[in-house]
Structure formats: structure tokens, C-alpha cells
Amino acid sequence: MTFGSVLLLMFSAILVENFIFSKFYGCCPFLGVSEHPDTALGMGMAVTFVMTVSGAATWAVYHFFLAPLHLEYLKTVAFILVIAALVQFIEMFLHRFVPALYSALGIYLPLITTNCAVLSSALLIVQKEYNFVEAVCFGFSAALGFTLAIVIFAGLRSRMTMADPPRAFKGFPLTLIAAGLLAMAFSCFSGVQF
Amino acid sequence: MNKILKQFKEGLLDNNPTLVQLLGMCPTLATTTSVKNAFGMGLATTAVLICSNLFISLLRKFIPKQVRIAAYIVVISGFVTAVELLMRAYFYDLYKSLGLFIPLIVVNCIILARAEAFASKNKPLPSVIDGLSMGLGFTLALALLGAIRELLGSGKLFGYQILPDAYEPITFFILPAGAFLTLGFLIALVQKIRNSVEDKKRLQEIQENRAAAEHEKKEEEMV
Numbered sequence: 001m002t003f004g005s006v007l008l009l010m011f012s013a014i015l016v017e018n019f020i021f022s023k024f025y026g027c028c029p030f031l032g033v034s035e036h037p038d039t040a041l042g043m044g045m046a047v048t049f050v051m052t053v054s055g056a057a058t059w060a061v062y063h064f065f066l067a068p069l070h071l072e073y074l075k076t077v078a079f080i081l082v083i084a085a086l087v088q089f090i091e092m093f094l095h096r097f098v099p100a101l102y103s104a105l106g107i108y109l110p111l112i113t114t115n116c117a118v119l120s121s122a123l124l125i126v127q128k129e130y131n132f133v134e135a136v137c138f139g140f141s142a143a144l145g146f147t148l149a150i151v152i153f154a155g156l157r158s159r160m161t162m163a164d165p166p167r168a169f170k171g172f173p174l175t176l177i178a179a180g181l182l183a184m185a186f187s188c189f190s191g192v193q194f
Numbered sequence: 195m196n197k198i199l200k201q202f203k204e205g206l207l208d209n210n211p212t213l214v215q216l217l218g219m220c221p222t223l224a225t226t227t228s229v230k231n232a233f234g235m236g237l238a239t240t241a242v243l244i245c246s247n248l249f250i251s252l253l254r255k256f257i258p259k260q261v262r263i264a265a266y267i268v269v270i271s272g273f274v275t276a277v278e279l280l281m282r283a284y285f286y287d288l289y290k291s292l293g294l295f296i297p298l299i300v301v302n303c304i305i306l307a308r309a310e311a312f313a314s315k316n317k318p319l320p321s322v323i324d325g326l327s328m329g330l331g332f333t334l335a336l337a338l339l340g341a342i343r344e345l346l347g348s349g350k351l352f353g354y355q356i357l358p359d360a361y362e363p364i365t366f367f368i369l370p371a372g373a374f375l376t377l378g379f380l381i382a383l384v385q386k387i388r389n390s391v392e393d394k395k396r397l398q399e400i401q402e403n404r405a406a407a408e409h410e411k412k413e414e415e416m417v
Contacts, residue, residue, distance in 0.1 A: 022370055024224035031219055073279060076297040084264055096347040113267075116220050116301040120294050127294070167389060170215055173382035178272060180374030187371055 006132025009134060010141035019117050019142050020149040021186035026117030030150050031175060033108060034051045040154035043108045044147025048140065050090060050112050051121055054083050057120040059132055079122045117146055153182055198323055205327025211304045212335035213384045218304040221295050222336060226341060229352050232340030233333065234288040238277050240282040240329025243305050245273045247313040247325035254314050266309045271300045343367045343376055372383060 019025040026047075033043045058079050066072055091109050094102040102109075112118060121142050125135045156178055165174050211217050220326075250257075250388040258263045278296045281289040289296065293404050308328055313321040343361070344350055347367035349357035366372045 013362075024220050024370065024373070026296075027219040027223055073275065076275050076278070076300055077268070080267055080271050080300050084267060113263075114301045114303060114306065116298045120298055121299055123294055123297055168382045168386035169378075170385075173378045173385065176374050176378030176381065180371045180378060183369075183371035183374050187369060 006134060006137050009149050013138055014145040014148065015186075015189045018149060018186055018189070019121075020146060021183040022190060023120075024124070025120040026115055026146055029108075029115055029117075030146075030153065031172075031179065032058045034150050034154040035156055036158060037151055037154040039108075040150045041147070042105050044143075044150050046095040046105045046108050047112060047115060047117065047146055048143035050087060051118050051143035051146075052136060053138040054086050054118055054122055055125055055135045056132070057082050057086055059125055059130070059135040060124055075123070075126060077120075079119060080113075083118055083122070087113045117142070134147070144185065149182075149186070153179065156182065197320075201320070201323050202327045202330075205329075205331040206334060207326070207331075208378025210331040210335055210384075211307075211328050212332055213381060214308075214388075215268055215304075216381070217307055218302045218332065220298065221302060222339065223377060224375060225292055225371070226336055226340040226343055227230055227368050228350075229337055229340040229348070230292055230343045232290070232336040234285070234337045235295060236329070237298055238281065238292075239332055240306070240326065241277055242270065242273045242299050243308060243329040243332075244322055244325035245276075245303055246270045247308060248308045248318055248322040249273075250313040251316060251318045251321035257314075262314065263306075263310075266306060267300065270305055270309070274299045304328065308359060339373075339377060339380060342380070343372060347372065 013019075017023060020027060020030050029043055029047075034040050041176060061078055061082055062072075062075060066075055071078075087110065091102070094105070094109070121139050125138055128138075130138055157175065160174065160178060163174075169177075205211070209215060212219075212222050221235050221239070226232045246266070246269055250266060253265075253269075274297060277299070278289075281292075281296060308324060312324045316324070341351060345356060347366050348363045348365075349355060349361045367376060
């Protein structure tokens with residue numbers, strides 16, 4: 001493993017295999033919490049933090065606990081518990097030591113437990129047999145890709161509030177169609193190969 | 195009996211988890227590249243939903259309120275693991291093509307939403323029926339979306355050629371961007387139908403009110 005290969009892994013996780021536009025991991029918060037760029041950025045930051053730490057934690061749980069005991073089939077249960085505990089712990093930590101960030105993230109913090117991007121990155125790390133450094137870099141960069149997508153999309157949506165669509169398209173359908181157009185733009189990256 | 199029918203109508207049409215409540219978007223968008231995948235995903239989710247609803251309903255008096263979400267997640271992830279192992283043993287092709295989305299049923303908001311909103315407050319039998327009807331509603335929506343995407347994207351249904359060879363498949367519909375667009379138009383159609391039903395109801399109400407008012411006026415004049 002060289003520095004270059006890690007860089008390539010990060011680049012492809014951010015753009016080529018963007019979690020939202022090519023894999024559909026984390027669509028619920030993407031469609032739900034993207035009305036204002038500020039809240040979208042807050043959500044993105046919280047997810048980045050949790051996904052980086054959970055990438056490391058689940059890697060350790062899998063390689064030091066599940067694999068030696070041949071309990072690999074319990075990884076879904078174990079990972080979701082680790083993630084839930086981690087989110088709870090981070091919430092308490094931020095509440096105690098960084099209250100400014102805690103109040104800025106607000107309700108998005110507990111919601112991260114049910115964000116499928118976090119669980120799927122943990123499962124992908126196991127599936128692709130990454131080592132510890134790769135696991136942390138993958139979690140971090142996949143979350144960066146998520147943040148990039150949600151912030152761009154929030155910018156688009158804040159413009160769309162001015163529009164006057166037909167009644168049937170108001171609300172969710174228009175949001176989905178805008179997401180489709182943005183996904184088309186992102187699909188250009190899928191041709192990039194190394 | 196009537197109550198059961200009403201619950202089914204609720205899950206399949208009036209309160210369809212995907213098309214009306216807009217829950218569980220990740221599997222909806224990701225696994226609908228073909229009808230077969232969509233059906234597989236829908237039925238797997240239905241199985242987990244029925245089991246978790248039953249179990250949570252049975253345990254509803256024992257789970258402390260403060261840790262209920264964590265308890266639900268443990269119950270759900272246990273059943274998801276069971277479904278995953280069963281699918282690997284008996285439907286290996288489907289298991290391969292659905293990939294990570296089978297373990298991701300754990301974080302499907304529909305299941306947690308039904309646990310919190312229905313199973314934790316109702317008896318086991320209604321909870322099982324609720325799980326079945328909501329699961330079938332989810333399956334229906336997924337199959338519809340999968341059929342549209344597979345037909346337009348490859349000219350096939352369930353893997354069989356349907357459209358004539360002269361039809362040039364629009365690959366766009368199988369790509370991620372096509373998923374967003376197709377679902378957007380599908381939900382717009384649902385909203386259109388709901389709007390027109392609502393308008394009709396409102397029109398009827400206005401007419402009834404007007405008739406009642408006129409009736410009153412006449413009575414007053416008579417007096």
C-alpha cells in the first residue's frame with residue numbers, strides 16, 4: 001500500500017462512486033435535510049465525523065472480536081450496535097465539551113444512527129478487506145462525497161423555492177427530479193478509470 | 195373482518211409507505227433496476243416487517259421507554275440476519291444481485307416507523323396484519339417502479355423480452371439518474387390522483403353546505 005493508492009481510493013470514493021448518486025446510500029437524509037445549505041453542511045459534518053470514527057471502530061470490532069470467534073455472520077447486529085453506541089457517546093461528548101457544535105447539529109446527531117450511509121460504509125470496509133488506514137480513509141472520503149452532494153443539492157433546492165411548478169409536482173416529486181438531474185451530472189465521473 | 199380489509203387498504207393505497215409516506219427511499223431507488231430484484235427486496239422487507247412487528251408487539255409491555263429505539267434495532271437486526279442467511283442458502287442469485295441492501299434493511303425507516311407507530315401500541319394480531327399490509331404496499335410500489343424501469347431500460351419484464359426488437363432500449367432508466375426521475379414522475383402521478391380526489395371531496399362539501407344554507411334560509415322565510 002502506497003500513499004498514491006490511498007489517494008486514488010479517496011478520490012474514487014468521493015466522486016466516482018459517490019455514495020448518493022451512484023450507490024443510493026443515505027438517500028433519506030439527502031432528500032429530507034437538504035432545504036438550506038447551512039443545515040445541509042451541519043448534517044454533512046456530523047456524518048463525516050461519525051463515519052470516520054465508526055469506520056475505525058467497526059474495523060477493530062470485526063478484526064479483533066468477530067473474526068477470531070468466527071462470528072462473522074453477526075456483523076450486521078454488531079455494527080449497528082457499535083454505531084448506535086458511538087452516536088450516543090459522541091452526542092454526550094459534544095454536549096459536555098463542545099456545546100457550540102452540539103447545538104448547531106441539533107436533532108441531526110441522533111438521526112445518524114439510522115443513516116444507511118454509515119452502516120453501509122462499515123459493511124463495505126469488511127467486504128473489500130481494507131486494512132486499518134484504508135478503512136479510516138474510506139469512511140472519511142465517502143462521507144466527504146456525501147457532504148459534497150448534500151451541500152450542492154441544498155444550494156439547488158434553495159433556488160427552487162422560487163419556482164412555481166404544476167400542483168402535482170410540488171414538494172417531493174420536484175425534489176426527486178432535481179436529484180435526478182444532479183445524478184446525471186455526477187454520472188460523468190463514472191467513466192473515470194485508473 | 196372489515197377492520198382487516200381497512201388495514202390492507204391503508205397499507206396498499208391510502209397510506210402506502212413509499213408513494214404516500216415517502217419512507218425507505220434508499221432501497222426503493224437502488225433495487226428497482228428490474229422487477230425481479232424489486233420483488234425480492236419487497237418480500238424480504240415484508241418478512242422482516244411481519245416478524246419484527248409481532249415480536250415488538252409481544253414485548254411492548256417489557257421494553258422500557260427510554261431504550262426502546264435501541265431495543266427495536268436489536269430485534270430488527272436479528273431478523274434481518276436470519277433473512278440474509280436464508281436468502282444466501284435458498285436464493286443465492288437474488289442475494290448476490292441485491293448485495294448490501296439486504297443487511298441495510300436494518301436501517302429501513304419503514305420498519306422502525308411501524309414499530310414505533312403501530313406495533314408498540316397494539317396487540318400481536320393487528321400488528322402482524324399491519325406488517326403484512328405495509329410490506330405488501332412497499333412491494334407493490336417497488337414492483338411498479340421496477341417494471342417501468344426494466345421495460346423502458348431494457349425492453350424486458352422478469353428477464354423476458356416484451357417489446358419488439360426494433361425498440362432501442364433507453365439505458366438511462368437503469369442508471370441511478372433514471373431512478374430519481376422515474377420515482378419523481380410516479381409520485382407526481384400519485385399526487386395528481388390524490389389532489390383530484392381531494393378536490394372532488396371539497397367540492398361536494400361546499401355544495402352540501404350551500405344546499406344546507408339555502409334550506410335554512412327557506413325555513414326562516416317560511417317562519
